[in-house]
Amino acid sequence: MNKPVIATTSLAGCFGCHMSILDIDEKFLELIELVEFNKSPIDDIKTFTKPVDVGIIEGGCCNSENIHILKYFRDNCKILVSLGECAMMGGLPAMRNTIPLEECIKEAYLNGPSTVNEEKILPNDEELPIILDKVYPCHEIVKIDYFIPGCPPRADLIWDALLHLATGKKLELEYESFKYD
Amino acid sequence: MDKSIKIKIDGKGIIAKEGQTIVEAAEENGIYIPTLCHLKGIIPSGSCRICNVKVNGRFLTACTTKIHDGFEIENNSPEITELRKIIIETLFVSGNHYCPACEKSGNCILQALAYQYRIMIPRFPYIYEQREIDASSPKLILERNRCVLCKRCVRTIKTDDGKNYFAIEGRGHKARIILDEELAKTMTEEKAMKAMENCPVGCILKKETGFIKPIGERKYDKESISKVCVK
Numbered sequence: 001m002n003k004p005v006i007a008t009t010s011l012a013g014c015f016g017c018h019m020s021i022l023d024i025d026e027k028f029l030e031l032i033e034l035v036e037f038n039k040s041p042i043d044d045i046k047t048f049t050k051p052v053d054v055g056i057i058e059g060g061c062c063n064s065e066n067i068h069i070l071k072y073f074r075d076n077c078k079i080l081v082s083l084g085e086c087a088m089m090g091g092l093p094a095m096r097n098t099i100p101l102e103e104c105i106k107e108a109y110l111n112g113p114s115t116v117n118e119e120k121i122l123p124n125d126e127e128l129p130i131i132l133d134k135v136y137p138c139h140e141i142v143k144i145d146y147f148i149p150g151c152p153p154r155a156d157l158i159w160d161a162l163l164h165l166a167t168g169k170k171l172e173l174e175y176e177s178f179k180y181d
Numbered sequence: 182m183d184k185s186i187k188i189k190i191d192g193k194g195i196i197a198k199e200g201q202t203i204v205e206a207a208e209e210n211g212i213y214i215p216t217l218c219h220l221k222g223i224i225p226s227g228s229c230r231i232c233n234v235k236v237n238g239r240f241l242t243a244c245t246t247k248i249h250d251g252f253e254i255e256n257n258s259p260e261i262t263e264l265r266k267i268i269i270e271t272l273f274v275s276g277n278h279y280c281p282a283c284e285k286s287g288n289c290i291l292q293a294l295a296y297q298y299r300i301m302i303p304r305f306p307y308i309y310e311q312r313e314i315d316a317s318s319p320k321l322i323l324e325r326n327r328c329v330l331c332k333r334c335v336r337t338i339k340t341d342d343g344k345n346y347f348a349i350e351g352r353g354h355k356a357r358i359i360l361d362e363e364l365a366k367t368m369t370e371e372k373a374m375k376a377m378e379n380c381p382v383g384c385i386l387k388k389e390t391g392f393i394k395p396i397g398e399r400k401y402d403k404e405s406i407s408k409v410c411v412k
Contacts, residue, residue: 085281088302089273097309098277098326134309139302147301151281175405178296180280181287181396 004053004166007077008040011066012093012135013059016152017084018042021056023155031159034166039076052077054165057144060090061136065129074142079165083158085151085180087138094135101133151181188252203243203254204232213407214256215265215297217290217381218331219244229331231268231294235261262298269294270303275310277326278382284391285383287399291329292382293406312357318365320373320388328358328384338376340364346376358384 010018018041024031038052039045055077061067074080085091096104109115109122138144148161157177164171184199190212197206202225207214218229227245234243235255243256255261272278272291280286312325334347335358346368350359368376377387396402400409 082302089279090307091279092282094277095279095282098311100311134307137302137307140306144302149301173299175296176403178299179402180292180295181283 003034003036005038005050006035006040006054006056006162007038007048007052007073008042008056008083009058009069009073010041011057011059011069011087011138012062013084013086013091015041015058017058017086020084020150020152020155021158024159025155027159031162035162048072048076053079055080056083057081057087057138058083059086060093060138061132061141062093062096063129063131067132067141068129070138070141079145080138080142081146081148081161081165082138082144083148084153085149087144088147088149089137089180090135091151094137097134101131105131150177150179154179186248186250188248188250188254190254191257197248199248201248203234203236203241203246203248203252206248207243207256208411211411212256213411214243215294215406216244217294217329218333220333220337220379223333223336226332226336229268229272229329231265233261233264233268240264265294266298266300267304269298269300270305272329273300273303274305274307276329276382277310277312279326283327283383284386285327285380287394287396287402289383289401290381290406293401293409296401297405297407310354315360316388318360318362318368320368320370321360321365321376322386322388323358323360324384324386325357327382329382330356330358331381333379333381334358334376334385337379338372346372 008018037043038050039048055073057070057073057080061070082088086093090097105122109117110120148157150157154177160171185196186199187194187196188206190207195206195210197209204214204216204219214234215231217231219225219232225244227242230242232243233240236246236252280292283289286292314325315323330349332349335345335349338346340346344364346361346364348359349356351357373387376385377390
């Protein structure tokens, strides 16, 4: 039997969930015996080279690039997993949802105490992704099959979840593993 | 002597005292019924509906309903559980609840209920309502993004001569919690602390007291709210 293929990405997140994946430490050696990694920051493969079984998404969607990547993952992965609070509900980037977008941009590029922008240039280039009005959780953009909660999800929980996904078993979450922070 | 009353909760016969509410009778017999707007010892308002149970086939709030002989109460049925999940999810999408950044995370009843019912994501889309934060008073911050309008603060935090510190302003989705500007200036440390403790979510925060307990030592870190509440 072929090994299940895994891909991962970080959208509007802090890469903390990916750090938590790395926190499975020496179990990583066991993991690469069980699964094969495709597109992921972990192996630096930039585009899908084959159909993927499990796509793992860190971070929510704060700009058009995030939406594009998320849809690209949905099109290429049989199962999509939201990893961590940002993917599940927007998380820390979504704190800007309580502030109007115009105010956020002005604070970042014009009025911030450490901002030096004498020509008052706001980011506006077709090469740059468009910032969305809000930061959206992934399940409001595409269908997400599974969720791994936490900020970040504990390494043990990620290991258990990956192991159960790779072997097709159902995972019962312990109370102490089920956390939003 | 108090008159004893026989009732059944999920098929289990229990004996309770006349005049007790369903929530009180259940707690005394080691049965957990979730509450959010209700606080032990105050007059219940039955506004959040999380304690909904089915009594002889009808939905009633367990915090406001007094027991009667022959009550057959459903508390843990799939139907009730689903109803409670819907209420919790509705509260999550109608506010702006960002647990990782919240001072009350780990001590929050709304979050603990979501853990209790294993809510991964709400089934409803987020509303992203714009709400104002008020940090103008000397001791308290009102983080209205997290307010669930339970009125616990309105009902429990009063001056020694019975005046309200808190009130609800506006109606419907515009309803918001406000704090009396003048009274807030004279609020004692104890009252400010009590206001934060009585708030079931992270809306009322006492300044300079956030994140005091580390992760792992907070109220609902190790045990679910059903175990914390019914020992």
